[in-house]
Amino acid sequence: MRAPRLLVAITLAGLLAAGSAPAWSLDLMQAYQAALAQDARIRAARAARDSAIERLPQARAQLLPNIAINLGRNKNDIDRTQENALGRDVSFGEEYFSYNQTLQLRQPLFRMPLFAGLRQAGFVVDDAEATLERELQDLGSRVTGAYMEALLAQDALELVLKQKSVTTIQLDAARKSLQAGYGTRTDIDEAQARLDMNTAEELSAHQHVEFTRRQLEILINQPVDSLVTVDAQRLPLLPPEPAEVAAWVRMAEESSPEVRALQARLDTARAEIDKARGGHYPTVDAIAQISRSGSENVTSPSSSYTNHLIGLQVNIPLFAGGYVNSSVRQAIAEQVRAEENLEATRRDLAVRVHREHRGITEGVLKVKALQQAVRSAQQLVQSSKRSFEAGSRSTVDVLNAEQQLQSTLRDLAEARYVYLLSRVRLRALVGMDREQSIGEVNGWLGGS
Structure with missing residues (x-):
């Protein structure tokens, strides 16, 4: 009878220890590593790559003795x-x-279609490899976007709660002022209306926090207790290097995994023309x-x-009913389609590079401007409170100043997250080291 009791005691002790353990905070690199192992799109791309690799020995086998x-x-x-x-x-x-x-x-x-098929198999493997790399780069952007969106939702909730606390204090002060004989009913009504609005915003903010956390949990396939936040003191406001957007466009055209995948598909289409024409040989x-x-x-x-x-x-071969000629025309049409898809992607890629490049350059200026706006809003709050105590400002003025401060703080947090996300996306578009990009942003996280 003693062994079961001992087992129960050990189990209860473990549960109590787990309950008293501090919450685990997830950082960006940990989220990316978890998504790398759990994301279904990445696993599908790896399977497609492994399948494409088998095309090479299959094509080579047809040229070996049978x-x-x-x-x-x-x-x-x-x-x-x-x-x-x-x-x-x-x-x-x-x-x-x-x-x-x-x-x-x-x-x-001598079999012309088999020679062309061997070259084509190599291009198919290149396509699959580039497609996997594109999915890996896109995963970094998706995880960073989901992480930053969750942080923004968390910040918005904290600001709403802070605003609600300030409004509650102002409502209490307005009631006391009215009881003392120098306040107005309008101040109470204004504070109550703001408090009711803050309550509604709090409910919405809680829902958005749960939604953004759920988005991140789906990517990494594990629950999220808390997130490591951005440390504003560590965050450097750096312009893109090189600074010229044209240089980034050139790098994207040369190294983008998306472009490499489409170029491999174009080469595959050209090899298919040789295969089709081989029917005449x-x-x-x-x-x-x-x-x-x-x-x-x-x-x-x-x-x-x-x-x-x-x-x-x-x-x-003498006559095949026109099959070979039809196959050649079909292969040529597929080549044209591959060429146009490649050209369309290059143009779209240039637009996306411009957008993310601008997101960094303008993000630096916007963050600096909002930092100054926050200092000004904080000064306005202090001035409004002193003026209220002196009787020259009303409760409404103080509430307006507080609301302006919280809105500016929310805009500043959003600007920081957009700046960080643009850095990750720009590097992903040109095919830079994704681990380095994620690690750089992760190094600017600090609090929890």
Whole structure:
């Protein structure tokens, strides 16, 4: 009886220890590493890459020797009718077994479609590799976006709660002022209306916090207790390097995994044209064969043969009903489509690079401007409070100043997150090291 009691005591102690343990804070790098292992799109892209890699040995195998053994054994039952010396038909029945054994080696020497198929398989692998890299880069952007959106929702909730606390204090002060004989009913009504609005905003902010946390949890496939926040003191406001947007566009066109994937698809389409045109070319194979057969001749069923054969086999296509020409036209149309998709992506990529580059450069200026606006709003709050105490300002003035401060703080937090997200996205567009980009932003996190 003592062992079960001991087990219960150990279990209860473990639960109490877990309950008293501090909440675990998730940072950006941890979120990215978790998403890297759990995201379904990444796993699908890896499987597609692994599948595409198998195209190479399959295409290469068609150019290597093919060795086959063909074995057969048959029972022959022959009914034969022939005239005898008297001119009458006489029937004979005969049963015997025959067999054949063939060992053949076939080596393709010239097959245009197979050569083109081998090149095409390499391009398919390049496409899959680039597509996986694009998904990995996009994952960094998606995780950073979800993380920053969750932080913004958390900041918005904290600001609403702070505003609600200030409004509650102002409402209490307005009631006391009215009781003292120098306040107004309007101040109470204004403070009460602001408090009711803050309560509604708090409910909405709680819902948005839960929604953004859920978005992040889906990406990393694990619950989120708390997030490590951005440390404003560590955050450097750095312009993009190089500063010229044209340089970033060039890097994107040269190194973007999205462009590389589409370029590989264009090369695949060109190889498909060569494959289709190969239908007009003859094929040449070298053949070496050993065959043994027995009882295959009706006239001499007990005989056996052994044949050694070596030579070349040439197949010259003459007419296939227009199939080859149609395949060539189809492949050319696919090439045109691949070219246009590549050109459209390059143009769109330039627009996205411009947008994220501007998000960094303008983000630096916006964050600095809002930092100054916060200082001014804080000074306004202090001045409004002193003026209220002196009787030259009303409760409404103080509430307006507080609301302006909280709005400015929310705008500043949003500007910081947009600036950080633009840095990650810009580097992802040009195919830079995603781990380095995430690690750089993660180094600017501090509080919890």
